[in-house]
Structures are given as structure tokens and as C-alpha cells.
Amino acid sequence: MRNEAAALIAAIRAQPWAIMPEYLEAIEAIAVRALAADVLQLLARDGHAERMPANLEAVAAVGTRLDGSRGSTIRNGNAVVPMIGTIFPRASMINASTGGTSLDALMHDVRVAEASADVERIVMVIDSPGGVVSDVGAAADMLRATTKPITAYVAGMGASLAYWLGSQASELVLDRAASVGSIGVVATTTRQEGADANGRRSYEIVSSNAPFKRPDMSSEDGRAAVQAEVDAIESVFLADVAAGRRVTVDRVRESFGRGAMVPAARAVEVGMADRIGTLESILSQGPGRTRANTGRSRALAAAEVELRLRAAQGV
Structure with a gap:
């Protein structure tokens, strides 16, 4: 069992994540059933776990099941698509356990919503700490390319990968108590320094021409290799957010939290989101704007925010 747990942890750490770091620790803890881990007690205090079933119930209650979908509903021409909890590339044992x-x-x-004649707008309901970066680039491109307008509504937390995806929407609306951000990529690893509890020590030999296949994080070269990998993914992250929000990459880098979570009012002020609202108000107002019109409106709003920031900085 100990070896199986170690293998599972190694698999989790084998790929970069766009997620709040404490949630990555929690996923590892859950994976080995370390349910008394301090990090799980920390996350229990942030209210995310308690909000998850309520958010899913809210999505289920807003309309009828969208034909052909796996978990979305439709109301007044709005397809309501949930993005709740940690995001994984595909269904897995871990996301089944963690929700x-x-x-x-x-x-x-x-x-399905894009192809449905009954759907005029897609509404993504978000409360997520982020997730695995695998396939996110293609997903971001697809969201930006939809012909139907997308409104992303953050009910609680729109962190890291969840913000990466949510920022591609035509409009990003936040609950007044929501927060968004945690823009960045994290990679973790471990290295055995001594014998384990059974007196065993693991050894690994990497082929001569692949020194960075398993970088030695205790060495400067090993850390530099991993740093280069996460920085390269972060560059894609920043570029996608900039494209989705119609601002410059420099603006994202300097004003969008620098890796921290940003509360709703401040997020709207700096251009990370468009406005504060409620899910009910979004669904009640109808689809309204087209994606093209929304894009023009956002570009004008972004330009106005940019001018205000420059004026405040005396530029």
C-alpha cells in the first residue's frame, strides 16, 4: 500500500498544475487518504467544499436538462454549464473522490450548447481552485472561438485554471463575495534522501542523453529546468488571459494579482472581470449581446481602465 501511495503521489506531481497550491496538497492528501492532514483542515475553513453541492444544486434547479449534455441545463435560451471543484482533463478516480x-x-x-438551436447564450457557473493544465490551451481557444456569447459567472472562487478558462468568456460576472486570480503555474516533486520506514531506498538511473527527464531538484540545474517548464506554461496562461480580457500581457502580469486572489470589487476595477451580479439576474436578463458586440464593449472598457491606471500612475 505504501508503494502504491508513493506511485500515486508521483503521478500527481508528474505534471504542472494551474491551481491554488494548498489545493494541490489537499489532492495529494486525499489520494493517499491522509484525511487528518492539516491542509485539509485549512481548506475546510474556506467554505469551498460546502459551496460545491449547493452550486451544483443551483445549476440543476435553474432549468431543464440540456439534451445531449453531461451535466448542463437550459433556461430562457441560456445553457448553464457548471465548472465546480478541481478541474481534471478527464474523469478520474481522484476527481470522483474530491468532487x-x-x-x-x-x-x-x-x-452541445454551441450546436443547439435552442441555446442563444452559454453561461458557465464557476467555483473552482483550478486544476491540471493538460488540454487547457485547446479549451481556451475553443471558448474564445464560439459563435454564441459566453457569460462566465463566478459564484465563489475562480482561481488559476478556472480563471484561465473563465477569462475567455464574452463577459465575466462575479458574485459580490467572489474572488478571482491565482494566475500562475506550480510544479512539485520529492527526492528520497534516506531509507523509508521499511528500510528500503529507491534508486533511479536516467539514460545518459536525457538528464532533464527527471530533473534533480536538489541541484541548481534541475530546479532551473523545472522553472523553465512552468514559466513556459505561464506565458501561455498570460497570453490567453490577455486575449480573453482584451488587454496587454504586461497589464495581466502587473495588475491581475501577481499570483494572488483578488476580491470581486477590485477585480472589476482593474479589468479582471466586467461587473458584479447574480446568477438569477444573468438568466433573467436574457442572452442580450452578441459575442462581437460584447468584445467591442469590453475593449472600450479595458481602454478606459488602462487610461485611469496611467493617470493614477502619472504616466
């Missing part, structure tokens, strides 16, 4: 979103299922539902 999360399969990116594959999410994008399936977006495609």
Missing part, C-alpha cells in the same frame, strides 16, 4: 470537473465533459457540454 470536481472533467475538462473533457465541460467542453463536450459547450459543444
Whole structure:
């Protein structure tokens, strides 16, 4: 069992994540059933776990099941697509245990909504700490390319990968108590320094021409290799957010939290989101704007925010 747990942790750490760091620790703890881990007690205090079933029930209650979807509903021409919990590329044992979103299922539902003659607008309901970066680039491109307008509504937390995806929407609306941000990429690893509790020590030999296949994080070269990998993914993250929000990459880098979470009012002020609202108000107002018109409006709003920031800085 100990070796199986170590293998599972190694698999989790084998890929970069766009997620709040404490949630990555929690996923590892849950994976080995370390349910008394301090990090789980920390996360229990942030209210995310308690909000998850309520958010899913809210999505289920807003309308009828969207034909062909895996978990979305439809009301007044709005397809309501949930993005709740940790985001994984596909359904897995871990996201089944932790209550999360399969990116594959999410994008399936977006495609169904895009193709449905009954759907005029897609509404993504978000409360997520982020997730695995695998396939996110294609998902972001697809969200930006939809012909139907998308409104992303953050009910609680729109962190890291969840913000990466939510920022691609035509409009980003926040609950007044919501927060968004945590823009960045994290990678973790471990290295055995001594014998384990059974007196065993693991050894690994990497082929001569692949020194960075398993970088030695205790060495400067090893850390530099991993740093280069996460920085490269972060560059894609920043570029996608900039494209989705119609601002410059420099603006995202300097004003969008620098890795921190940003509360709703401040997020709207700096251009990370468009406005504060409620899910009911979004669904009640009807689809309204087209994606093209929304894009022009957002570009004008972004330019206005940019001018205000420059004026405040005396530029």
C-alpha cells in the first residue's frame, strides 16, 4: 500500500498544475487518504467544499436538462454549464473522490450548447481552485472561438485554471463575495534522501542523453529546468488571459494579482472581470449581446481602465 501511495503521489506531481497550491496538497492528501492532514483542515475553513453541492444544486434547479449534455441545463435560451471543484482533463478516480470537473465533459457540454438551436447564450457557473493544465490551451481557444456569447459567472472562487478558462468568456460576472486570480503555474516533486520506514531506498538511473527527464531538484540545474517548464506554461496562461480580457500581457502580469486572489470589487476595477451580479439576474436578463458586440464593449472598457491606471500612475 505504501508503494502504491508513493506511485500515486508521483503521478500527481508528474505534471504542472494551474491551481491554488494548498489545493494541490489537499489532492495529494486525499489520494493517499491522509484525511487528518492539516491542509485539509485549512481548506475546510474556506467554505469551498460546502459551496460545491449547493452550486451544483443551483445549476440543476435553474432549468431543464440540456439534451445531449453531461451535466448542463437550459433556461430562457441560456445553457448553464457548471465548472465546480478541481478541474481534471478527464474523469478520474481522484476527481470522483474530491468532487470536481472533467475538462473533457465541460467542453463536450459547450459543444452541445454551441450546436443547439435552442441555446442563444452559454453561461458557465464557476467555483473552482483550478486544476491540471493538460488540454487547457485547446479549451481556451475553443471558448474564445464560439459563435454564441459566453457569460462566465463566478459564484465563489475562480482561481488559476478556472480563471484561465473563465477569462475567455464574452463577459465575466462575479458574485459580490467572489474572488478571482491565482494566475500562475506550480510544479512539485520529492527526492528520497534516506531509507523509508521499511528500510528500503529507491534508486533511479536516467539514460545518459536525457538528464532533464527527471530533473534533480536538489541541484541548481534541475530546479532551473523545472522553472523553465512552468514559466513556459505561464506565458501561455498570460497570453490567453490577455486575449480573453482584451488587454496587454504586461497589464495581466502587473495588475491581475501577481499570483494572488483578488476580491470581486477590485477585480472589476482593474479589468479582471466586467461587473458584479447574480446568477438569477444573468438568466433573467436574457442572452442580450452578441459575442462581437460584447468584445467591442469590453475593449472600450479595458481602454478606459488602462487610461485611469496611467493617470493614477502619472504616466
